[in-house]
Structure formats: C-alpha cells, structure tokens
Amino acid sequence: MDRHSPPTRPDTHEPRPRNPLQRLYAAFESPGRRRALHLAIIAILIITPWISSQYTTVILTNALLYVVLCLGLNIVVGYAGLLDLGYAAFFAVGAYTIGILTQQFGVNFWAAIPFALMAAALAGVIIGGPTLRLRSDYLAIVTLGFGEIVRFTARNLEITGGASGLSHIPEPSLFGWHIDSSIDFYYVFVVLAVLAYIASQRLFDSRLGRAWLYVRHDEDAAEAMGINRVATKLAAYVIGAIFGAIGGIFFSVNLGAISPESFSFQQSVLILLAVVLGGMGKIPGVILGAFIVVLGPELLRDFGTLRLLIFAVLLLLIMLFRPSGIWPEKRS
Amino acid sequence: MLLQLKQVSLSFAGNTVLHDVDFGVEPGRIHSLIGPNGAGKTSMFNVITGFYRPQQGEITLDGESIVKRKPHAVTRLGIARTFQNVRLFREMSVLENVMAGQHCRTRSGALAAVLRLPSQRAEERQILETSLECLDFVGLLGHQDRLATNLAYGHQRRVEIARALATQPKLLLLDEPAAGLNSGEKQALIELIRRIRDERGVAVLLIEHDMSLVMNVSERISVLDHGSLITEGDPHTVQNDPKVIEAYLGQDDEELAL
Numbered sequence: 001m002d003r004h005s006p007p008t009r010p011d012t013h014e015p016r017p018r019n020p021l022q023r024l025y026a027a028f029e030s031p032g033r034r035r036a037l038h039l040a041i042i043a044i045l046i047i048t049p050w051i052s053s054q055y056t057t058v059i060l061t062n063a064l065l066y067v068v069l070c071l072g073l074n075i076v077v078g079y080a081g082l083l084d085l086g087y088a089a090f091f092a093v094g095a096y097t098i099g100i101l102t103q104q105f106g107v108n109f110w111a112a113i114p115f116a117l118m119a120a121a122l123a124g125v126i127i128g129g130p131t132l133r134l135r136s137d138y139l140a141i142v143t144l145g146f147g148e149i150v151r152f153t154a155r156n157l158e159i160t161g162g163a164s165g166l167s168h169i170p171e172p173s174l175f176g177w178h179i180d181s182s183i184d185f186y187y188v189f190v191v192l193a194v195l196a197y198i199a200s201q202r203l204f205d206s207r208l209g210r211a212w213l214y215v216r217h218d219e220d221a222a223e224a225m226g227i228n229r230v231a232t233k234l235a236a237y238v239i240g241a242i243f244g245a246i247g248g249i250f251f252s253v254n255l256g257a258i259s260p261e262s263f264s265f266q267q268s269v270l271i272l273l274a275v276v277l278g279g280m281g282k283i284p285g286v287i288l289g290a291f292i293v294v295l296g297p298e299l300l301r302d303f304g305t306l307r308l309l310i311f312a313v314l315l316l317l318i319m320l321f322r323p324s325g326i327w328p329e330k331r332s
Numbered sequence: 333m334l335l336q337l338k339q340v341s342l343s344f345a346g347n348t349v350l351h352d353v354d355f356g357v358e359p360g361r362i363h364s365l366i367g368p369n370g371a372g373k374t375s376m377f378n379v380i381t382g383f384y385r386p387q388q389g390e391i392t393l394d395g396e397s398i399v400k401r402k403p404h405a406v407t408r409l410g411i412a413r414t415f416q417n418v419r420l421f422r423e424m425s426v427l428e429n430v431m432a433g434q435h436c437r438t439r440s441g442a443l444a445a446v447l448r449l450p451s452q453r454a455e456e457r458q459i460l461e462t463s464l465e466c467l468d469f470v471g472l473l474g475h476q477d478r479l480a481t482n483l484a485y486g487h488q489r490r491v492e493i494a495r496a497l498a499t500q501p502k503l504l505l506l507d508e509p510a511a512g513l514n515s516g517e518k519q520a521l522i523e524l525i526r527r528i529r530d531e532r533g534v535a536v537l538l539i540e541h542d543m544s545l546v547m548n549v550s551e552r553i554s555v556l557d558h559g560s561l562i563t564e565g566d567p568h569t570v571q572n573d574p575k576v577i578e579a580y581l582g583q584d585d586e587e588l589a590l
Contacts, residue, residue, distance in 0.1 A: 205445075
C-alpha cells in the first residue's frame with residue numbers, strides 16, 4: 001500500500017537480507033512491484049474455482065474466512081499486544097445475530113448486518129472495558145472464560161436453538177443474484193478477504209495503528225505523549241470484534257446452519273495459532289498463517305490418521321526455527 | 333503563573349515523598365528543580381504529569397486544575413515530558429516515535445482511516461510535517477527513517493525532546509536531559525533548551541544533577557530536599573544559600589561542585 005513516504009527503509013548499516021523469504025520480501029518493496037503482486041494474487045483467486053474441484057473451492061473458501069478472522073485477531077494480538085483466547089466469541093456473535101434475525105424474525109440479510117456488527121462491537125466493549133487494566137496472562141484467562149460463556153449461552157438459550165443450533169438460515173441475494181452455490185460463496189469470501197486486507201493496511205498506516213504500537217511498546221511513554229491507553233486498547237478490541245463478526249455473518253449464511261460447537265475454544269486457538277505462526281503484526285505473514293492452518297491438514301490427508309500428528313510436528317518445527325513467525329521482520 | 337502547585341503532598345505507604353510543596357513556573361521561563369538524590373524531584377514530575385495522584389494539594393495549568401487528570405489529558409492540556417531513562421518506542425523509526433507526540437493534536441478515527449477520507453489524509457500530512465519540523469528543530473533531520481534505538485545515546489535524548497515538542501506543549505518537563513552526555517553534547521543541550529524557550533515560547537522545567545549546566549541555563553532554581561522546597565531564587569542566590577549547601581553535604585563530588 002502506498003504511504004506518505006516509505007517510512008522505514010532499512011538502514012544502510014543493517015545486514016542485507018539473507019534467507020529466501022527475506023529476499024522475496026525485499027523484491028516486493030517497491031510500490032509498483034507490490035501492485036503487480038496484488039493483481040497477480042487476485043487473478044489467481046478469480047481463476048482458481050474454474051480449474052479446480054468443488055472440494056478445493058470449499059476448502060479455499062474456509063481459508064479465506066480464516067484470513068478475515070486472523071486479520072481481525074491480528075489487530076488485537078499483533079498490534080495492540082493483547083492476548084485473546086476467546087476470539088471465536090465475536091465470530092459467534094456475528095453468526096448468531098444473523099441467524100436469529102434472518103431465520104427467526106425474517107429480517108433481510110443485508111438489513112441484519114448492521115445489527116450483527118453493533119452486537120459484536122458491544123461484545124468488544126463488554127469484554128474489553130473491565131479487563132483492559134489486567135496484565136496479559138490474566139487477560140488471556142478472562143478472554144478464554146468469555147469465549148466459553150458465549151458458547152454456553154448459545155447452547156442453553158432457546159432463541160439460539162440450544163445444542164443443535166440454528167439451521168435453514170436463508171441464503172442472501174444481492175441485486176437479484178442469489179448467492180447459494182459454493183463458487184458464489186467463494187467469491188464473496190474473496191471480496192471479504194481483500195477488504196479485510198485493505199482495511200488492515202490502512203488502519204496500521206494510520207494514527208490509530210501507530211497508537212496501538214506505542215501502547216504495546218511502552219504504555220507510560222504513550223500516555224505521556226497524550227495517548228489514552230484504555231481507549232486505544234478498547235478500539236483494538238472493538239475493531240477486532242467487528243472483523244470477527246463479519247467472518248461470522250458470512251460463515252452462517254454460507255453453511256446455512258450454525259451450532260455452538262462451531263465456536264469452540266479450539267476455534268479460538270486455531271485462529272491464534274495462524275496469527276502467531278505467520279508472525280504477529282505482519283499482515284502478509286498472518287494471511288500465510290491462515291492458509292497454512294486451513295490447508296495444512298488437507299494437504300496431509302494422504303497420511304490418514306497420522307495427519308494431525310504430522311501437522312503438529314511441522315508447526316512445532318516452524319516455531320522452533322522461526323519463533324517470531326514465518327514472515328521475516330521488516331527491519332532488523 | 334503557568335504552572336502552579338499549592339500545598340501538594342504525596343506519600344507512599346506512609347512514607348512522605350512530597351510535603352506541602354508550593355511551587356510555580358512562570359510562562360517563558362527556564363526553571364530548574366534540583367536537590368539531592370531521593371529528594372522527590374522525579375516524583376514531583378510524576379505528580380505534575382498525572383502519573384501519581386497526590387493525597388492533597390492543588391495543581392493548575394493556566395488556572396485550570398489538572399490534579400485529577402490522567403497523564404494523556406494533562407499532555408493534551410499542554411505539559412510534555414521526557415523520562416529520566418530514555419523511553420523511546422523500540423522497533424519503531426525515529427519519525428514514528430516523534431509522530432506519537434502529534435496524536436493528542438489530531439482526531440481521525442478508525443473509520444476515517446479505513447475509508448481514507450480526505451480529512452484523514454490531510455491530517456496524516458499535518459502529522460508528518462509537524463514531526464519533521466520537530467526533528468529538524470532538534471537537528472536530527474535526515475535520521476527519521478532509522479530505528480530510534482539504533483541512534484547514539486545523545487541523539488536518542490534529542491528524539492525524546494522532539495517527540496515531546498510534537499505535542500505542542502506550553503511547558504516542557506525535562507528529567508535529567510544531560511545524563512550520559514559528553515561535554516560537547518551538554519553545550520548543545522544548553523543551546524537547544526534556550527531555543528525551545530526563545531523560538532517556540534515553551535517554558536522549560538528541568539531536573540538536572542549537572543550543576544554547571546543548571547547554573548548556566550536556569551533563570552530560576554528551586555531546591556527540593558526530603559520532599560520539601562527549601563529555597564528558591566536566581567542561580568546566584570541559590571548557589572550561596574547555606575541551606576542548599578547543607579542539603580548537599582555528604583553527596584558525591586559532582587554535586588558538591590555547587
């Protein structure tokens with residue numbers, strides 16, 4: 001993305017990039033090349049469903065959903081530095097709000113979206129407000145608890161369909177286009193992922209994005225510079241919640257059915273895993289992490305029952321050799 | 333008075349840190365706060381900037397009470413500070429560090445950033461220009477893209493001052509700005525402090541142990557000992573005050589060179 005000026009050209013004193021990823025990264029430093037790369041990726045995303053099986057399309061749709069979720073969690077964890085073990089809760093709030101409003105109250109899907117976003121933002125304030133004064137380990141426990149509370153609430157309320165959840169959530173239409181096939185939803189998620197990417201980039205290049213970094217690096221110095229640390233962290237939670245809800249909204253209409261088990265602790269962990277694996281705070285890395293977490297187990301299908309074990313070992317190896325994530329640091 | 337403290341007392345777990353401090357800084361002054369180690373100088377800075385809340389007393393800036401405000405609100409009202417140990421944002425460039433100061437003078441939110449509204453872009457340009465101007469003012473233009481923590485120590489101190497100036501303060505608090513500087517850098521610091529006052533009209537309140545620097549640059553000096561103000565006046569008066577000499581007895585040589 002173009003910025004006012006490339007603010008952090010690597011120092012001349014610093015060593016030249018050595019490993020292949022760093023060299024690849026450096027090759028796309030210039031705005032022109034980066035634009036070409038963006039166009040190439042979008043072209044590949046558009047063509048893929050025409051040359052691959054429906055199964056692949058469904059898996060890729062799931063990967064793109066994870067891109068949205070991971071970019072959202074990246075704002076909370078990667079940028080604001082707040083450990084969140086219950087991110088699936090926001091995903092659930094978005095999905096259930098849409099499910100309830102469209103299926104039980106007959107509200108139009110697009111009209112229901114603002115309510116889902118508001119519900120998620122409210123959930124962000126509810127979890128963020130009282131907990132942001134906590135240190136990271138305690139925050140992790142509280143967010144974990146929050147995630148479980150949301151799941152158990154969904155399981156026990158009548159309006160959310162109890163343990164079996166909601167089904168027959170109607171598919172949306174857009175200007176006469178009835179979005180129902182797996183290819184339709186694939187394209188919807190391509191658009192969402194691209195928008196999430198653009199929004200992330202723009203946020204991080206903004207006053208608020210810098211404020212998250214300041215607060216993460218040194219809360220006191222940030223306060224002394226006139227930055228309200230509580231408001232800044234709360235903004236990260238609310239925006240992260242909105243990303244999660246957007247994922248949830250389209251997840252629910254894609255599947256047509258949701259149940260509490262779609263939003264388990266394991267889901268939160270998987271999203272966090274993708275963020276940490278790719279490299280916290282590094283957008284391309286986080287996207288890569290999302291793809292690895294979704295596609296990894298699929299690519300290992302030939303190994304049968306051993307595939308999750310092999311996948312776990314691979315993840316451990318990656319973290320062992322690249323503890324701050326796969327994506328290289330921009331600067332040393 | 334620009335800044336006024338009235339009977340400010342601060343204690344931690346029964347230990348008195350500041351005791352009935354009455355203190356004021358006039359606009360456009362270079363004012364120093366000196367005293368032996370542990371006298372409560374940095375605590376006084378922390379009370380003024382809202383990091384500590386005093387048990388009693390009143391603090392006003394331009395007549396407006398700031399005593400119950402959070403640090404970020406105090407900064408917005410016009411008091412900026414540096415820290416005793418340089419506290420730059422690590423892993424961020426010099427420019428990004430200085431841009432932090434402009435945060436409280438700008439207002440674009442998340443939506444404006446995502447939509448790249450014209451107002452947001454204009455504001456980003458303003459943040460960039462002001463920050464570069466502040467860097468130029470402290471003589472570090474050309475270093476803006478380097479990592480702040482990769483700069484020489486003396487330069488890091490200047491980045492901290494530029495960052496504080498970017499908040500566009502009325503009063504700048506410098507906590508031991510000369511610590512760790514060589515004599516050439518100290519001389520440059522004296523000039524910088526004078527230029528902050530002369531060219532920007534910002535009053536400066538300084539905590540410093542280097543007495544020759546204090547005597548050289550200050551127009552007024554307040555002496556703190558055991559949490560109480562023991563004397564105040566121009567450098568000459570303070571230098572010859574027997575109470576001051578007594579307070580410093582037993583201190584190390586550098587400080588005895590008063």
